[in-house]
Every structure is written in C-alpha cells, then in structure tokens.
Amino acid sequence: MVNEVISYSSLLLIIFIAAIVPLVVKKIKIVAIPIVVGEIIAGMIVGKSGLDLIHDNVSLVFLADFGFAFLMFLSGLEIDLKFFSIKSGCYQNQWYRTPLVLSSLLFLGTLLLAYSLVNVMGLFGLVANKIIMTLILSTTSLGVVVPTLKEKQLLGTEYGQIILFSALVADFATMFLITLFVSWYSAKDMLHMLLITFIFFAFFIFYKIGRKIMRLKIMEGLADGTSQIRVRIAFVLILTFVSLAQILGLEMILGAFLAGVIVSYLNERGTSQIYLKLDAIGYGFFISIFFIRVGANFEIQTVLSNPQSMYLLPAMLITAYLVKFVPALIFKLKSSWRETFAGGALLSSRLSLIIAASSIGARLGLVSDDINGAVILVAIISCIISPLLFNHLFHAQT
Template structure:
C-alpha cells in the first residue's frame, strides 16, 4: 500500500465516521445520542461488586446490589437518571438477555437421574412429585391472590398467582453446588422443582398475556409454534455443532458459536413477537437450546455470561431500581399491607407444600427445600414488569414485588445454609458391603478415628454377630440387589466400599453404586489383577490386597520414617481433605492465611494438577487442600475454609 493511499485513508475514514454519527448509516438525519446516562449506569455497575465484596454481615446477590444502586440514582433517590430512549432499549435487551440466560441455567446434565436408580418408575415418581409441588404452590398462590383481590388490594389475581409461583434457578443452582448438594437426593429434588417452576411459570405467563391481549382465539395456539421451532432448531444445531468448520471458526475474530447463540436468541424473540406472544418464552427456549448444545463451563457459556452480566443485565437491573418509586410504598396505605403480606406469602406458598412431600426425608430438609425454592429474582421481576406494562398490576404492587425479590434472594440462601449445615461438621456416610475381616476393621477405624457414619451390610448371621460385638451399625440385607442397597441407605451414602471377598460380587456392587446411584467415591477390593482395568474403566477405585501388601513392604523399606508417620498417626493428629468454598480465601497467597493451631497445608490438588504449597501459592476456588494437624484445629480449619 503506497504512502498516498495511506494518507487518503487517514483523512477519509474519520470523515466517513463523522458523517455516520451525524446523519446515520443510511444518510438520514440522526438524533444526537447522549452517553452521559449510560456512562453513569455502567460506572455504577462496575462499582457495585466492589461494594458488596466488603459487606460481611450478609452476602447480597450482585443483581440486588444493582437494584439498590438504581434506587440511589433514580426516582427514589437523587433522580439524576431521566428517560432516555437508548438506555431504555439497552435495558429492554438486557431483560430479554436475562431470560435467555435463565434458559441457559436449565442444566439437564445437572439433573442426575442415576441417583433415582435409573428406573423409569423412579424417574416418573421424581418428576411427578416436582409437578405436584408446583401445582400445590400455584393453587395456594391463587387462593392468597384471590383473597387480596377480594379486598381490592390488587388488580389481577391470576398474574399475582404466577408471580408467587416463581423461583430463581440463578440462585438455587449455585447454592446447591456451593453446599456440595447438587448430586444428593435433596439437591436433585430441589433442582427439578426449580426447573419446572421456571419453565411452567414462563409458559403460563405467556398464555395468560395472550388471553388478556387477544382473548381465547386460535392465536393462543400459535404459541405451540415456538415449541415446534425449538425442536427443529435443536436438531439443526446438533448437526451444525458436529461440522469441523464450526470448531475452526470458534475462536479469534469469527466467534461463530457466540454469533450462532445470539442469532438463535434473536430468532426466537422475533418469532415470539410475530406470533403475538411474550418474548420471555422465546428468549428462554433459545437459552435451553444453547444449554443442550453446550457443556456447562464451556468457553461459549462463559462468553455469553460475560456479555450479559458484564453489560446488558446490569443496565436492566439498575434501570429497574431507578424507575422504582419508593414514595408510592411510603405514602400508600395499600403498600403498608401489601409488602408484609407479599413477603409472608412468598415463603408460605413454597414451604407449606414442601412439608407434605415424602421426597424429603425429614422436617429440616422439607423446611430447607421450601425456603431455598422461595428465592425469587429474575423471573419475578420479569413477570411483574410485563404486568405493569399491560396495566394488570399497579405501581404499588410492582414496587412490593421488587421488595420481595430483594428480600427473598438475599435471605433464602442464608436460611437454607443454616438448616442444612447448622454449625457442625457434616458426618460422612459410608456403606461397607461385606462384613469380612477387612471390612469390619475398616469400619471400626472410620468410625472411631474419623467420625464417619458407617453402615456394614451383610446377610451372614455369624459375620453380623461379630460386627455387633464391635459396636458397629449393621444392616441384614442382600447388597447385590437394588432393594437391598436402598434398605441400607445407599441414596444418602457419600462413599461405598465393596469388601465381600468375592471379586464378582464386589464388581457388581461397585458398578451399581457408581453407575446407577452416581456415587463418586466407590472402592472395590479385588484379588484378581485382571479385574482392576474393568473396574477403573467404570470409575471405581481398586484395592488389591496382595499388591497392597507388597506396596506396604516396599514403603517400609524405602521410606521408613514417612511410612511410620502415616501408620503410627497420633490420636490427636490427623489428615483431612477440604474443598475451598470460602470466597474470602479465593486468590489469596497461602502465607497470608492464618490457619488455626498447628494446621499445615501439605498438598493442593487443582483439577488434575498436584501442587506443592509454598508461601506465594495462590489459592483458588474449589482447590482440594490436604491438611495435617491436631483434630480440633483441623475441624476449625475445615469449617473456615469450607464455609460458604
């Protein structure tokens, strides 16, 4: 390229850009855009996470902080943000993008149906229970809404019933994962109930709005076209995702996966508009498609989250806060009744149905499930915003709904954590299949030295009697059957050890525990070395007694002192594995962390990597820390590091 050409471009490009800014791309006059309101909103969005990070009393969701920031600059505060068409457009797009990410949160891989025995009757029972829970919630919500309507406190009982029936997948899923409950029976019941509540509320809201705007006409049936498009586009996506060119264009400036995801979202939004239905259902279905076509934690999901939560969604929530008029609540007699009534109802409609379901094993679990499912955020604000736009709810009702979203999203996770982990270390439940000599000794050591809740399963009366003399918990059952394992409590087990002395039986039991019940920590005692590869391919850890004896002898000869440290472990000294969950320690250097007593971090496991800890080693979320120290100090360190 010659120097004259470069000079021409350097002069011409700014002129073209300037003309576009003044006249628009088509050459017509374009209204000057004021960026000041957007700048203020974006700066607030940047500042909110920093402020919330320093709040130690209660962990407030970032989106709640954004609503509160909007209150400060909006009608209820400084009133420095006025109506702006560009800001309104970005907020509207943020609203639809939020519904898109809500669909993306529907992680069907997270629904581990293997925990329910992988049998169709069991799966049907689980889904039926979640559906009945939603129906009970909806009926109870409608009765409360009908009472409020009869008292002339609200305009539309149907829409308010749907508002009460919502839940927040965006809160439920992270809380269950942080507490390590996502794969448990409790976690799976809560997760499926939340997924159904999100989808059915979205669908029923779309139907209700269609009936309210067009009446009971054939146009309501056009909503089904969205589902036809969903299946067609999903099948198309499956084909396209397997093409080599999709992988080649996935990075750099092409970002074909991101472009495809956004095109899918806008297609469904446009289709919903053409069909005369609410765009939230279209955006939600688009998110579900991308969820089905991509893995959780994939780069595509991270990029989509970054686009939404980094820009568009904060604009929506700050705008919601800025448009909220708290003066309506303060000076309204109706509001003084609605706010406490809504808050009490928000918890009652979720907790009361949970108390009557057998899916949860005890009263504490039932209360915990109902309270976590009471958390509401994105969807409740979305439905309320739609109702306000249609005139189905008043400004006062809308303001009260926002207060409910703020309170429940902040309070529910805290109460749930208190109920499922009431300040004491969780006792691990280990099933030992086979009351063999090795099985009984292992059970006794786990119980006495590590405080595990151990259950030994066998059906031989002589071996059971020996275990009873040792003070162990025993179950007389055939562990090679599903019924026998469930009688022993395998659905609540965190680990299974197959130690019967028969390789075939051990392999079968271990395979059932690993595949059918999704238990990650499964150990099989195998005498025949040829069986070890089969077990390891199934994800089963193997102990081979003959080989283990040789390894012990080898370590005594080669590393006598190190081996004696493990063998002759003092009564008050122990090793412990702790998963780092406490956000206060994320990205902190080890030398700046004061662990209690004599606790040492002897190793760090991060993914597939084993790290030798040093003073400058940075700790990261979900690191597995191997701790050594006296028992009391280890318990305290585990509580601190694993606290959520």
C-alpha cells in the same frame, strides 16, 4: 429520528455503577447480598427514589430490554440434560419419588395455594387481577438457587437435583403460563393462542439444525479468536426467537428462554467455554443495565406513602413464603425435616422472573404501581433472607 442526538450520560452512570456494585457488595460481610440486588438498590439511590440522575432514552430502553431478554436466555442456558436423566432401577416402584414428579407436584401445590391466598388478598382489595398475581407469586429464582447449591456442592446430589428440578419447573411453567395468559388477555382469540405451539415447532427445527452444524469439523477451529462462532450463533438464536415471539404476539421471555435451552443442549457444559463467555456478556453488561434501570425507575416514596402498602408488603412477603414452604413438605418423602424446610426456604427466593412477570403485568395495566413496587421489595428481601435461611438450616443438618 435519524437526527436525534443520543446522550450517553445515563448509560455511563449505569455502567460505572455496574462496575462499582460488585466491589461494594463483596465488602459487606454481615450478610451475603446478591450482585443483582446491589444493582437494584444502587439504581434506587441514583434514580427516582433518590438523586434522580438517570433518565430514559431510546438507546437505554433498548439495552435494558435486551438485558431482560438476555437474562431469560441465560435462565434457559441453566437447563442441563443430565439432571433430567433418571438412573434405571433407582426408583423402582417409587415413581412418585423421582425429582421430576416431586417438583411437578410442588409447583402444582404452589399454584393452588397461591391462587387461594391471592383470593383472600383480593377480599381486602389488595389485588386487582388474581391470575397474574398467582403466577407472579409462583415464580422462584434460578439465579439464587443455582449459586447457593453450587456453594454447598449439592448440584450433583439427589437432594440438590430435587431442588434444582423444582426451580426449573417453576421458572419454565410460570414463563409458559404467563405467555399463555398474556396472549389470551391481549387477543382473547383461541387461534392466536394456538400460535404458541409454532414457537415450540421452531424450537425443535432449530435444535435439529443446530446439532448438525455443531458436528461440523470447521466449528472447532472457529470457536475462539476473532471468529467466536458459538457466541455468534447464540446471538442469532436469541434474536431469532425473540423476533419470532414478537411476530406471533407472544412475550419475548419465552422466546429468549427457549433460545437458551437450545444453546444448552448443543454445547457440553463441562468442556465448552460458551457458558463463561455468555455469562460475561450478559452479567457484565446487558443484565446489569436492566436491573439498575429497574431500581432507577422504582419510586419507593410512592409505595411507602400509600397507606395500603402497610398491609400489602407484609401480606405479599408472607404469602410468597407460604406458597413455597407448605408445598415443599412433599420433600419429606426423600429428606429430613431440616432439609425439607431448607429446600422450601431456598425456593422462596425470587428475583429476575418475579420482577419480569410484574413488569409485564404493569405494562398491561393488570398490576398497579403500588403492587409492582411491593413485588420489587419482596424480591429484594426474599433473595437476601432465603439463602441465609437455607444455609442455617442445612448447616445445622450436616
């Protein structure tokens, strides 16, 4: 293993594609395509679905896996404490209309409806494991929701907070439930499942230690230049929690996500440059490798050649929108009908987490290659259609 010669050709091709994709996507004026969707499609062109130029090796797999972890880390970094503060007197005698309550009820409704529809799909032999498929369909995409709300300058509004809360609750809850389910499925041991609580204990300890470290005067002088102490500490946290999750037999997505939450809590969003630096490292290198490799390993011929796919893909796409649109009707308590449907449309977007959840299911043998392929296509289609539908509905409202 030590004497193994590492080939950089596949990595070079991936990085070259990563540099070209944003330029190409920006030129497309007909429809707004997220960069990561462009990366997946580009990966499909040069990968197994097309030219078959990218081949896995140890270093490429490691970089892609770390890109996956970094993506979950940045999802945790999106959590902003100010969105969890409820102004005193704002919701007097109307606790059920607070953003946190509405988003929690929406997620519960999504879970129940998703499980019901997955059972219907199971009657036709389209689904193997109902629980993992329910969790897959219950996800949303912070990576699509946040930029769309920012573009409309809605993040600081009550309506924007409700949508953001709903995305945060969906992402965190599904991440936790997937970790819980995988631990149960892999070990089927209650004691092993209880180890999950240890990672939350570690979260609390590291947060307390981090607060004390960040208050040291020396930290400001080491923030930039060759020191980059905040970036270094961020990587310590990522690898600590990913390693801890691995030791406890948990999925690394939870560990990476919690590390991101800690960094978010320890740094001022408006003043700290750490967010821009970590975004640059993640989306500029590691995460692009992950998404291009997802596309490169995706065999679209296998999905489309299977007669079952004629029913599977439309069924999953319709289900993916129903499980968000129907529960989103609860938004009518605070918003107009157009805003309600616009919120349901935006929350129907899926991307990183749905692909991650499906990949975990495929690794455990709970999700077939056909379903995994259909999930990737649903992610690509939904994250293109959903922002367009949101912009149309919300623009018509305003």
